[in-house]
Amino acid sequence: MIASVSLVIGIPFAAALVMTLIPSYRLSAFGNVLAMGATFAAGLSLLGVTQEAGTYFIIDDVNILFVILNTLVGFTTSVFSASYIGHEIETGRLTPLFVRFYHAMFLAMMGAMNLALTANNIGLLWVGLELATLITVVMVGIYRTPAAIEAAWKYFILGSVGISLAFFGTILIYLAGQAALGEGMPAMTWSLLQANAAKLDASLLNLAFIFLLIGYGTKVGLAPLHAWLPDAHAEGPTPISAVLSGLLLNVALYALLRFKMIVAAHPAAIDPGPVMIVMGLISLIFAAFMLYQRRDIKRLFAYSSIEHMGLIVFAFGMGGMLANFAGLLHMAIHSLTKSAIFFTVGHVAQAKETQRIADIRGLSVSHPALAIGLAAGVFAISGLPPFGAFMSEFLIVTTTFARSPWLALFPVFGLLIAFGAMLLRLQDMLFGEPVGPSHRVKASSLPLVLHLGLVLIAGLYLPPHLAGWLERASELLK
Amino acid sequence: MNYAYNVSHLLAGLMLVASFALLYQDRIFAVLNTFAAQAMLLAMSVGWEGWSQGRPNLYITAAIALILKGIVIPVALHRMIVRLGIHRDVEQVLNVGKTLLIGLALTALSLLLVLKVTAAAQNFTREGLALALAIILLGLLMMITRRNAVTQIVGFMSLENGLILAATGARGMPLVVEVSVAFSVLIALFVFAVFVFRIRERFDSVDIDALEQVRGDRK
Numbered sequence: 001m002i003a004s005v006s007l008v009i010g011i012p013f014a015a016a017l018v019m020t021l022i023p024s025y026r027l028s029a030f031g032n033v034l035a036m037g038a039t040f041a042a043g044l045s046l047l048g049v050t051q052e053a054g055t056y057f058i059i060d061d062v063n064i065l066f067v068i069l070n071t072l073v074g075f076t077t078s079v080f081s082a083s084y085i086g087h088e089i090e091t092g093r094l095t096p097l098f099v100r101f102y103h104a105m106f107l108a109m110m111g112a113m114n115l116a117l118t119a120n121n122i123g124l125l126w127v128g129l130e131l132a133t134l135i136t137v138v139m140v141g142i143y144r145t146p147a148a149i150e151a152a153w154k155y156f157i158l159g160s161v162g163i164s165l166a167f168f169g170t171i172l173i174y175l176a177g178q179a180a181l182g183e184g185m186p187a188m189t190w191s192l193l194q195a196n197a198a199k200l201d202a203s204l205l206n207l208a209f210i211f212l213l214i215g216y217g218t219k220v221g222l223a224p225l226h227a228w229l230p231d232a233h234a235e236g237p238t239p240i241s242a243v244l245s246g247l248l249l250n251v252a253l254y255a256l257l258r259f260k261m262i263v264a265a266h267p268a269a270i271d272p273g274p275v276m277i278v279m280g281l282i283s284l285i286f287a288a289f290m291l292y293q294r295r296d297i298k299r300l301f302a303y304s305s306i307e308h309m310g311l312i313v314f315a316f317g318m319g320g321m322l323a324n325f326a327g328l329l330h331m332a333i334h335s336l337t338k339s340a341i342f343f344t345v346g347h348v349a350q351a352k353e354t355q356r357i358a359d360i361r362g363l364s365v366s367h368p369a370l371a372i373g374l375a376a377g378v379f380a381i382s383g384l385p386p387f388g389a390f391m392s393e394f395l396i397v398t399t400t401f402a403r404s405p406w407l408a409l410f411p412v413f414g415l416l417i418a419f420g421a422m423l424l425r426l427q428d429m430l431f432g433e434p435v436g437p438s439h440r441v442k443a444s445s446l447p448l449v450l451h452l453g454l455v456l457i458a459g460l461y462l463p464p465h466l467a468g469w470l471e472r473a474s475e476l477l478k
Numbered sequence: 479m480n481y482a483y484n485v486s487h488l489l490a491g492l493m494l495v496a497s498f499a500l501l502y503q504d505r506i507f508a509v510l511n512t513f514a515a516q517a518m519l520l521a522m523s524v525g526w527e528g529w530s531q532g533r534p535n536l537y538i539t540a541a542i543a544l545i546l547k548g549i550v551i552p553v554a555l556h557r558m559i560v561r562l563g564i565h566r567d568v569e570q571v572l573n574v575g576k577t578l579l580i581g582l583a584l585t586a587l588s589l590l591l592v593l594k595v596t597a598a599a600q601n602f603t604r605e606g607l608a609l610a611l612a613i614i615l616l617g618l619l620m621m622i623t624r625r626n627a628v629t630q631i632v633g634f635m636s637l638e639n640g641l642i643l644a645a646t647g648a649r650g651m652p653l654v655v656e657v658s659v660a661f662s663v664l665i666a667l668f669v670f671a672v673f674v675f676r677i678r679e680r681f682d683s684v685d686i687d688a689l690e691q692v693r694g695d696r697k
Binding site: 123157160161164168175178182183184187188204206207 | 614621648
């Protein structure tokens with residue numbers, strides 16, 4: 001186990017060091033793809049290792065899923081990033097020196113996320129997430145426009161508050177475990193905490209969970225703690241928007257789920273379910289309404305991420321085998337679809353020299369291929385059949401309906417509202433007379449086709465192996 | 479209650495007083511001096527915990543707090559402020575009276591909350607934890623009420639002081655975490671420094687209000 005885990009974490013960090021030495025951006029973009037490809041292979045190798053929990057690292061069905069998703073999307077984003085960065089250098093928005101650091105930071109961020117996902121020590125989990133966040137803060141500000149610096153500053157302030165509260169929550173978990181597990185390492189080890197959850201101090205556990213929910217919830221982008229998210233998505237480079245939405249939100253959610261598993265295993269502690277249901281629904285419905293007022297294409301899809309993270313948190317809040325299954329499936333599908341959308345949006349913004357929806361008109365005339373990609377992405381994220389999101393959303397709604405019919409109305413309501421907004425904005429962008437500048441873009445469509453292809457397959461036919469794996473993971477999350 | 483607890487309570491209480499002082503200082507140099515004093519109190523408190531709990535590795539954390547947060551960072555910020563020429567008054571959104579009242583309410587809240595929740599627990603300083611939470615909340619309050627990038631940084635670092643106080647007060651919490659906290663403070667500072675210089679470059683000021691004008695959806 002240790003060999004695979006150290007590869008998953010070590011390759012990106014080692015490659016990040018190498019990247020700082022390569023002056024040519026073409027070479028470093030290629031190296032980035034290569035290193036992420038190797039990391040993805042290392043992620044896949046986790047499928048073959050024995051699942052066990054060590055002092056520092058843990059591998060089980062849940063985090064294998066997260067790691068593979070993380071490394072896959074990281075890999076495809078590095079492919080997209082290579083063509084995106086080439087264009088940014090040509091137009092002079094980024095200088096080669098910045099691109100050097102960009103690649104090094106991209107890899108270090110992937111390594112930090114993998115560290116958080118494989119950690120069995122709750123302190124290490126916190127360190128990984130903290131490191132990944134700080135790196136993305138720098139990446140968001142990389143264009144150094146006033147708007148980018150403002151976005152990075154806001155992200156930094158809200159992110160550090162989240163980080164601090166999560167750390168206080170971590171200390172409280174340690175104190176809760178100290179009496180039962182003894183001083184030192186055992187009370188920081190997640191697998192021991194979870195196995196002995198019933199012996200922990202209930203009232204400390206409750207307090208800890210509130211801090212962790214607010215702390216890590218800020219990073220998941222749950223309303224009303226979401227204020228950093230749209231700015232950070234809109235002002236940073238598009239590959240970073242794709243990684244933020246597709247991956248970093250998931251890693252924060254993963255941390256939240258791990259602590260939920262501890263709290264849920266204690267009979268006398270608060271039930272984390274209702275709290276998560278309420279926060280999830282507020283995010284879902286709030287973001288759905290906010291979609292209507294968006295004028296910036298990247299902000300639009302950033303709010304859509306808040307909406308979907310809300311739905312996923314709602315599903316995990318419902319809990320139980322089926323809802324967890326649907327939540328995991330929706331999380332994977334959202335990651336793949338949303339990063340695919342950001343790939344297209346990146347090319348659209350480069351082709352039209354703007355992120356304003358009002359200035360992106362007539363795409364179907366000027367850039368038919370991009371228009372098809374964007375339409376497919378929007379249909380997929382809105383949960384239209386035959387894409388995978390239809391199945392996962394259908395599962396979430398039906399399992400909720402079976403258990404408490406009235407509650408099911410809220411997610412349905414939010415999803416319909418969001419669907420309307422998405423269609424309106426899509427129509428604005430695809431049709432009408434093209435205005436403003438219009439360039440040809442050298443886009444590599446491979447990442448987009450791969451992601452949407454996977455999402456399509458998931459919607460039509462879920463292979464029994466994958467379904468079985470998701471079932472085992474949902475069983476663990478119960 | 480024994481002697482060891484009393485000393486750690488005294489030091490934590492003094493740190494809380496420094497947090498209150500940070501709330502109402504309106505000269506930027508006074509803010510830095512108060513922060514340096516709080517960091518030195520933290521170093522003493524961590525050193526005391528290391529001695530009374532018999533954990534010599536805590537001395538490393540104490541040394542980091544003393545050298546880095548007590549001396550290096552305040553001096554560096556001091557120099558930067560002189561170079562930027564912004565050693566004027568610090569603006570606040572709320573007035574001093576209201577800020578202090580909110581600070582008192584937050585302190586009362588954290589004392590009531592922690593003492594109630596940990597009523598059954600005996601193996602750590604409950605009061606220390608409550609005071610640490612109060613320092614964290616006051617740091618948050620300072621970050622909200624200040625409009626200047628440098629004082630927001632100080633607010634964040636004072637919040638980190640509270641976190642380290644809580645972490646070292648928890649008996650036997652592994653060193654891994656303390657080192658990581660110190661490490662993260664370093665990174666945070668690096669990020670902060672980058673930001674301050676970038677903000678300076680763009681706006682000729684480190685006033686966050688200059689940033690606020692460019693917020694929100696571009697119309």
